[in-house]
Amino acid sequence: MQNIIKADLKLKSSYEKVTAIIGVGPVIAIKCITETANFTKFHNPRKFSCHCGLAPFPYQSGSSIKGKTRTHFLRDRSLKAILTKGAVTAVQHDPQLKAYYNRKIKDGKHHMSVINAVANKLVLRIFAVAKREEPFVKLFA
Numbered sequence: 001m002q003n004i005i006k007a008d009l010k011l012k013s014s015y016e017k018v019t020a021i022i023g024v025g026p027v028i029a030i031k032c033i034t035e036t037a038n039f040t041k042f043h044n045p046r047k048f049s050c051h052c053g054l055a056p057f058p059y060q061s062g063s064s065i066k067g068k069t070r071t072h073f074l075r076d077r078s079l080k081a082i083l084t085k086g087a088v089t090a091v092q093h094d095p096q097l098k099a100y101y102n103r104k105i106k107d108g109k110h111h112m113s114v115i116n117a118v119a120n121k122l123v124l125r126i127f128a129v130a131k132r133e134e135p136f137v138k139l140f141a
Helices: 002-007 009-019 026-035 045-052 077-093 095-106 111-132
Strands: none
Touching (some): 002 009, 009 026, 009 111, 026 077, 026 111, 045 077, 045 111, 095 111
């Protein structure tokens, strides 16, 4: 797969920009590029988040109105797994996401719920650098 990416200029450019994001390594970058056909299959990062199983949906049925939000059962499990691992890495190494994680935990959110939100933020960052064709810029020092 690395050889294919090196041979194509567009793929190489996308790969280098995506891997510059903290928490996104070669496995996540390659999987995202192949799943989205170099970010042409999904035009909206929210749709891709839904495809990955990162977007929560309200759970309710007829009489019971209030239920916990859940992710959809029709999801790409392998993609969700690697994005979750990338989110854990991002929380450890990215000060901005670490501050977000600590703030949400302090608010009383469950650990995996916050990790899911961080993984969704990674997807948003991935799409931002891929669509704008600009490198990722850290805002925190």
